[in-house]
Amino acid sequence: MSAVAVLRLPMQTNLSGFVAMLQRLQVPHRVAEESGEQVLWVPGEALAVQVRELYAQYPHGSEELQLAADKPQRSMPGFVEQIKRNPVTSGVLLITFIVAAITLLGDNFETVRWFSFVDFQIKGDYIYFASLAHTMDSGQWWRLLTPMLLHFGFLHLAMNSLWYWELGRRIESYQGPLMLIALTLLFGLASNVAQYQLGGPSLFGGLSGVLYGLLGHCWIYQRLAPNAQYRLPPGVLIMMLAWLLICMTGIFELLQFGSIANAAHVGGLVAGCATGLVGGLMARARR
Template structure:
């Protein structure tokens, strides 16, 4: 299906209110960044004309349509899912891995996804150097630890944060860019944890989450965009949690070992990529 550019606007324009109008009216659309502009795409010329007329009348949204939100909640959820396919796919894979590994309690399936393969020797895990697995063509191990979770709370918290951050990036810069960032931050945070923590059983989306957080934080400071505008309390809470985990307090309270190197590695990588991406976006403006 051919997409028609209905609107081309500066990146400084806040489209969130108008996009809310389109969502509540169930108008199929997507927003992307093209050559330093926000471009709103629709499937046909007729819809493009309708969207332009709507934008002329309600550039910041129509308060009268707010009352329709509860009645259209199901349609709105479908719209959100349609615009967040990559985010949902990553979460679906994470849920699938949680099922087949029994949240980390099934070594028979778990060992295929860890950064360093292992075998059971009595009550102990004997780890195999990652170089040996890579030489055997098991390159997926560089990324798959992000899908492993140990416990329902671990899975739930990471899943909720990935949904919040991932769909922001997917809406602003597309599914391909979200996938690239997810894989990059998974690779770097996993490598950091192995290098600084040694052979061990680790996993989770936390390293990726800190990467996405750092990316949105720095990108937003250099090239402000509504999609990456996080409440100040969110950033403070995540950084405080990072420090608490690094201090050893969380482990001492009985919450298990924390992959601190993965968290820090992901955050530093996210800040660096956000710095480069934000600088480029600012230059294009």
């Protein structure tokens, strides 16, 4: 495996703390003087990427990481323990499951009406939607958010729940439960309003707009202020963005698999990238 130059720094830069941390973490490396610079080498590009991110966070080393490296590795917490550690993530999913039961996964239109973006009535083969202005004048403000709790079918619910569990836990553990609540509500509002404004009155719902918001938040935040919590598994971002583009082609409607709330997905993603940009820049400034 060929050596890769991770850092090229002036000779006056003090690397002793960072090098000591690499030694404590048992990261193979060497430092050499070349052309009036000190160059840090590691074996392989994959390790080089991780060391660069580590230097971006801890250029002077970290006693906390050094102590953590000396401790024996603990086993992963069980499912019940993870629920206790992530009450907001678990709570949102619990509410979503309750709504799914109440609405019979979208089959009970009388209860679906309680959570839709605007109220509606079904007469014969036609569905009639109230206007957004009438909805707001009636004080039914909760409808701006509640469509994110609606799901139409078990697969729709299962996929969205799994992704919210994965992304929600990351944000709750790194930025706290209040931040996850705020982001969930913001992305829910952004995605619902975007879908209504661009798609017109229709029956839509699901956590997918929120999920794309959480995805965008982790993506941009991690690019600006690298951290282990927001580093998504390889291929996840590409897969999610590719799925978004495929849905936007209209192929699922053509194959009569049902309509996709593409505007909600895009609205959530744009909002998530915006919050990730602000949060990442603030975290980078603090460092």
